Amino acid sequence: MGGVLIVTWLGGGATQPAIGLGRELSARGHRVRVLAPARFAGRIAASGCEHAAHPAAAEFDAGHGRAMEDQSPFVAATFFGPWLAGALAGQAAVFRPDVVVVDYLLRSAVCEAEAQRIPLVLLMHTAYRFHASAAGDPDAPWGWRWQYRLVNQRRAASGLPPLPAGPEPMSVALARRADRALVTVPAAFDGWPEPPANVVHVGPVAEEAAVAPWVPPWPSGDERPLVVVTLGTTYMHQEGVLRRALGALDGLGVRVLVLTGLELDPAEVPAGLGVRVESYLPHAAVLPHAALVVSHGGRGRCWRPSRRGCPACVFPSAATRPTTRPRPPGRARPARCRATPPAASCGPPSPRPSRRRCCGTAPGAWPALWPPAAGHQPQPTRSRRWPGAPGGTRP
Numbered sequence: 208m209g210g211v212l213i214v215t216w217l218g219g220g221a222t223q224p225a226i227g228l229g230r231e232l233s234a235r236g237h238r239v240r241v242l243a244p245a246r247f248a249g250r251i252a253a254s255g256c257e258h259a260a261h262p263a264a265a266e267f268d269a270g271h272g273r274a275m276e277d278q279s280p281f282v283a284a285t286f287f288g289p290w291l292a293g294a295l296a297g298q299a300a301v302f303r304p305d306v307v308v309v310d311y312l313l314r315s316a317v318c319e320a321e322a323q324r325i326p327l328v329l330l331m332h333t334a335y336r337f338h339a340s341a342a343g344d345p346d347a348p349w350g351w352r353w354q355y356r357l358v359n360q361r362r363a364a365s366g367l368p369p370l371p372a373g374p375e376p377m378s379v380a381l382a383r384r385a386d387r388a389l390v391t392v393p394a395a396f397d398g399w400p401e402p403p404a405n406v407v408h409v410g411p412v413a414e415e416a417a418v419a420p421w422v423p424p425w426p427s428g429d430e431r432p433l434v435v436v437t438l439g440t441t442y443m444h445q446e447g448v449l450r451r452a453l454g455a456l457d458g459l460g461v462r463v464l465v466l467t468g469l470e471l472d473p474a475e476v477p478a479g480l481g482v483r484v485e486s487y488l489p490h491a492a493v494l495p496h497a498a499l500v501v502s503h504g505g506r507g508r509c510w511r512p513s514r515r516g517c518p519a520c521v522f523p524s525a526a527t528r529p530t531t532r533p534r535p536p537g538r539a540r541p542a543r544c545r546a547t548p549p550a551a552s553c554g555p556p557s558p559r560p561s562r563r564r565c566c567g568t569a570p571g572a573w574p575a576l577w578p579p580a581a582g583h584q585p586q587p588t589r590s591r592r593w594p595g596a597p598g599g600t601r602p
Contacts, residue, residue, distance in 0.1 A: 210238030212304035214316050217244050217267050219440030220332050221310050224391045224412040230254035265290040273442045273470050287357040292319035299323045315361045322365035329388040335399035338378035421492035432498035433462045439503045442470030
């Protein structure tokens, strides 16, 4: 048959570039099949690709915990276990692809593609700082030696020789063995000191080629600035941050659009006057209307506002530590909202508020954000732990 097989998983920053790459290849006349969770079947079909579902065991079940960090064994099995390796082997037998594109975090699928002797492309959707750390106990879960042990177990099961454990991080070692590694972060923002020759920085890959214009649900004459609040595609216990952000925006004379993502039902978000809540809208359609984006600092939530020249206010979550967010060389880090209010507050946002102003709020708005709700634990600003893997390092 021939064609391209793309293997992805339920990762907020992972799925969009995988589907977007499939769309680009399909538009160029290639037959593309995407091995992905069942929930993405419609989006994959809309991209012009075929969908192949994950095995039932590999489908995320929110009944065992709505957030990925609630299901650390499931995440480990997805990355290192036999589920997706077996699914890739099955697709290789039936679909007989000419090339396989695998998300670089899906270690077992990467090993199986090598065992199948199919030309292999890794899709790397994070900055180098994310996967280059060797901090923490190397033998603890998600430590670098722990990862090598699991990968070498899978390689042995696939009839492959073991990889020497270190000194390179696992992601770099696997990228070096692939035929190509596509990095969806521009090279100037990545900071990879000496990438192998097969690594290509292609930059952001959008899922949609073009989107229909978005018509704001407010009256056409409403010229209040629009604030878009979007805290991730996947669920990360973001209700508290949403509640406090909406409380801070209340009374500032702005319109608010909240995008909840896959697992958080819009009905769970209290929508006050001037607030519209949706599970998903394409950012490319919404951002031209936005004066400010409030986000968790995910890859797409950083790139898209910056490309539009739209200010952004970031609340780093467990899945988006500063080490994952790209930063241009020679420039200061983006401003972050901290755990204490600023010394001086700013007035209501203008139609295009400045970067300094977007991290402040109007007088009287801080009580909604400060003090934190009872039981709230502020997120540390410099952590190298992988979500769902206490004590471990990033893979």
